[in-house]
Amino acid sequence: MKTEHAIHSGKHQRKHKKEFINVNNAERLISLAAGGMLLAKHYKHPLANPIKVLTGAFLVYRGLSGNCPLYTGLDKNSNETNAINTRVIFTVNKPREEVYRYWRQLENLPFFMSHLQRVEQKNDVESEWIARIPGGVGIIKWNAEIVKEIPNELIGWQSIENSTINNAGKVEFYDAPRGQGTVLKVIFSYHPPAGALGEGVAKLFNPLFKTILKEDIRAFKQVIEAGEVATIKGQPSGRK
Amino acid sequence: MKALCWNGVRDLRVERVPDPEILNPKDAIVKVTMSSVCGSDLHLINGFVPSMKAGDIIGHEFIGEVVETGAGVKNLKKGDRVVVISVIGCGECQYCKEETWSLCDNSNPNGLLQEKIYQYPTAGIFGYSHLFGGYAGSHAEYIRVPFADHGAFKIPEDISDEKAVFVSDGVPTGYMAAEMAAVKPGDIVAVWGAGGVGQMAMQCAYAMGAERVIAIDRLDYRLANAARYSGADIINYEDTDVLEELKEATGGRGPDCCIDAVGMEAHTTGIEHVYDKTKQFLRLESDRAAVLRQAIAACRKGGTVSIVGVYAGLVDKIPMGLFMNKGLTIRGGQMHGQKYVPMLFDLIRREIINPEFLLTHPVSLEAGQKAYEMFNDKTNKCMRAVFKPFN
Ligand SMILES: NC(=O)c1ccc[n+]([C@@H]2O[C@H](COP(=O)([O-])OP(=O)(O)OC[C@H]3O[C@@H](n4cnc5c(N)ncnc54)[C@H](O)[C@@H]3O)[C@@H](O)[C@H]2O)c1
Ligand SMILES: [Zn+2]
Ligand SMILES: [Zn+2]
Numbered sequence: 001m002k003t004e005h006a007i008h009s010g011k012h013q014r015k016h017k018k019e020f021i022n023v024n025n026a027e028r029l030i031s032l033a034a035g036g037m038l039l040a041k042h043y044k045h046p047l048a049n050p051i052k053v054l055t056g057a058f059l060v061y062r063g064l065s066g067n068c069p070l071y072t073g074l075d076k077n078s079n080e081t082n083a084i085n086t087r088v089i090f091t092v093n094k095p096r097e098e099v100y101r102y103w104r105q106l107e108n109l110p111f112f113m114s115h116l117q118r119v120e121q122k123n124d125v126e127s128e129w130i131a132r133i134p135g136g137v138g139i140i141k142w143n144a145e146i147v148k149e150i151p152n153e154l155i156g157w158q159s160i161e162n163s164t165i166n167n168a169g170k171v172e173f174y175d176a177p178r179g180q181g182t183v184l185k186v187i188f189s190y191h192p193p194a195g196a197l198g199e200g201v202a203k204l205f206n207p208l209f210k211t212i213l214k215e216d217i218r219a220f221k222q223v224i225e226a227g228e229v230a231t232i233k234g235q236p237s238g239r240k
Numbered sequence: 241m242k243a244l245c246w247n248g249v250r251d252l253r254v255e256r257v258p259d260p261e262i263l264n265p266k267d268a269i270v271k272v273t274m275s276s277v278c279g280s281d282l283h284l285i286n287g288f289v290p291s292m293k294a295g296d297i298i299g300h301e302f303i304g305e306v307v308e309t310g311a312g313v314k315n316l317k318k319g320d321r322v323v324v325i326s327v328i329g330c331g332e333c334q335y336c337k338e339e340t341w342s343l344c345d346n347s348n349p350n351g352l353l354q355e356k357i358y359q360y361p362t363a364g365i366f367g368y369s370h371l372f373g374g375y376a377g378s379h380a381e382y383i384r385v386p387f388a389d390h391g392a393f394k395i396p397e398d399i400s401d402e403k404a405v406f407v408s409d410g411v412p413t414g415y416m417a418a419e420m421a422a423v424k425p426g427d428i429v430a431v432w433g434a435g436g437v438g439q440m441a442m443q444c445a446y447a448m449g450a451e452r453v454i455a456i457d458r459l460d461y462r463l464a465n466a467a468r469y470s471g472a473d474i475i476n477y478e479d480t481d482v483l484e485e486l487k488e489a490t491g492g493r494g495p496d497c498c499i500d501a502v503g504m505e506a507h508t509t510g511i512e513h514v515y516d517k518t519k520q521f522l523r524l525e526s527d528r529a530a531v532l533r534q535a536i537a538a539c540r541k542g543g544t545v546s547i548v549g550v551y552a553g554l555v556d557k558i559p560m561g562l563f564m565n566k567g568l569t570i571r572g573g574q575m576h577g578q579k580y581v582p583m584l585f586d587l588i589r590r591e592i593i594n595p596e597f598l599l600t601h602p603v604s605l606e607a608g609q610k611a612y613e614m615f616n617d618k619t620n621k622c623m624r625a626v627f628k629p630f631n
Contacts, residue, residue, distance in 0.1 A: 091334075093332065093333050093334045093337065093345075180334055181334065211352065214352055215352060218351055218352065218361075221333075221345065221346065222330070222346045225330065225332045225333050225345070225346055226266075226330035226331070226332045226333065226346040226347075226387070227265070227266070227312065227332070228264045228265055228266055228312070229264075229349075230264075230328075230330075230346060230347050230348065230349045230364065230373070230386060231263055231264060231349050232263075232349050232373065232374045232375055232376070233263070234261060234263050235260055235261075235263065235375070235376045235384055236241070236243065236257040236258045236259065236260055236297065236376055236380075237245070237257060237293075237295040237296060237297060237376060238243065238245030238247070238253070238255035238257055238294070238295035238296075238297065239293070239294065239295030240295075
């Protein structure tokens with residue numbers, strides 16, 4: 001887990017909140033995602049891991065309602081925090097221009113980002129994103145804009161203020177040594193809740209978030225190099 | 241279809257399972273005509289490779305007939321008689337492009353799981369645990385072959401099924417063992433393990449110009465085969481001191497090249513075996529490295545130790561001082577079959593190598609459990625049992 005300084009400022013803090021919504025939007029999505037995943041993973045044998053199931057149910061509730069009873073109790077507000085960045089570095093065996101072009105075509109992202117359903121580019125800068133919440137709890141939509149772009153070198157984006165969820169990210173592209181393709185540095189950023197409780201929750205999310213990101217990045221590499229993502233889903237086995 | 245499934249340690253059963261389907265554009269479906277047992281399966285069956293799940297179809301050394309191809313398959317068509325390499329390579333990543341196919345970046349769907357242990361994910365392998373992708377294996381009537389253009393090779397008409405089946409795994413492993421051992425004309429090569437892999441290494445060592453090959457095992461019938469089919473001098477390690485014997489055989493210098501074709505379930509006599517078995521049982525050491533230790537000790541100064549016998553995790557008491565001060569080179573790896581196939585067909589056609597004698601027991605899938613017991617216990621002079629799912 002890597003915690004670094006925000007790659008964007010405090011711009012994500014919403015100015016007005018309804019009183020009962022004390023969980024910010026990025027956090028809501030992550031609550032939903034984490035909760036949904038925990039539930040999906042453990043619902044088959046709920047008794048085997050009651051804590052995880054309860055945590056899952058709680059996170060889903062918190063994400064859907066925007067209300068965290070724990071925060072209310074503690075009189076904490078999670079909107080004033082530094083962003084947590086998740087970083088992944090990897091190499092793909094294709095020229096930098098090609099890799100950049102593929103990534104810049106945001107409509108391509110759902111081919112490898114497992115939870116994205118669709119990205120629609122509205123114009124050069126703005127786009128609409130639709131994601132499935134892991135565990136089949138529902139879908140979520142937000143708008144993002146490209147905030148920085150250097151062709152073949154860098155793309156930076158950020159969700160639009162007051163959109164359903166707040167997140168930001170950046171991809172840098174470098175030539176790999178000896179002409180062996182392109183090195184990509186991907187950073188994703190979101191706001192964890194404040195305080196000790198928030199840190200605990202962030203600790204729960206972060207590995208999960210990093211795993212999802214790493215899976216997605218591996219899938220990106222497979223798509224652009226091999227043209228398909230290796231899978232065994234749907235193959236036969238003797239399992240009943 | 242019928243398939244031989246792993247259900248737990250030393251528990252194999254034939255089950256009815258759904259037929260495989262094309263899941264990706266570069267897949268093909270192959271009707272399996274022959275599928276061989278391999279020493280690597282024993283590590284799964286005996287429980288030394290983690291991440292097996294009850295119901296997994298095992299088997300990875302096979303030939304068959306293409307019955308269906310995905311939209312992205314260009315070089316194969318229905319009816320082709322093919323040998324399929326046991327490791328799966330995408331053909332496009334840096335490693336595949338460099339012909340190091342078993343290091344493929346993209347063919348292991350469980351790459352992240354494997355990365356946790358090995359730091360970097362390696363290629364998927366058919367029927368060889370979820371760490372290596374969880375792909376359904378070949379001891380079945382049909383199998384799905386991903387990246388089929390790269391992994392499935394048409395078998396030349398003048399090469400029989402009985403020879404071709406071992407080009408899937410055993411023959412290229414032997415070839416790569418000799419190649420990693422850097423065998424040069426005039427070398428003396430010692431090979432531990434006179435199984436299918438070891439004997440292919442012996443034959444390939446001669447093909448590279450070795451002056452003399454010495455086979456080390458304890459099973460007389462295998463040593464006899466090594467002498468007869470692979471032209472080796474033989475040492476039975478139960479009858480004699482292997483290190484002394486090797487010195488004797490090399491004018492006191494030691495072999496130039498030492499090949500470990502045994503791996504993590506090495507058997508030894510005496511106190512060392514008790515030590516390793518106990519540690520392995522207590523999970524203090526995952527692999528028993530008796531052969532590797534002996535190979536490092538036996539090797540001449542400046543020589544090369546080549547490891548194709550499989551290790552999965554940690555070993556103990558590796559004589560680093562000997563390795564370092566004798567200036568040895570040690571190499572190892574899962575084989576890069578795709579790189580060698582055309583050349584191996586050629587060597588087989590010219591009868592420079594011949595794997596046919598490995599097929600000692602053609603059997604049905606139903607005989608799976610019994611066949612593996614025989615192969616594991618080395619009874620009935622078994623070299624390899626080969627399943628014919630449709631007989
Ligand atoms: N690297 C690869 O790509 C690759 C591919 C296939 C097989 N393998 C590995 O190669 C090894 C051999 O495979 P196989 O099919 O020939 O297996 P096998 O079981 O038929 O043969 C192993 C032989 O080693 C002998 N042996 C055991 N302990 C010994 C010792 N201390 N000294 C000398 N010989 C000893 C056994 O008696 C047996 O004859 C296995 O570890 C297998 O997993 C590796
Ligand atoms: Zn094998
Ligand atoms: Zn590859």
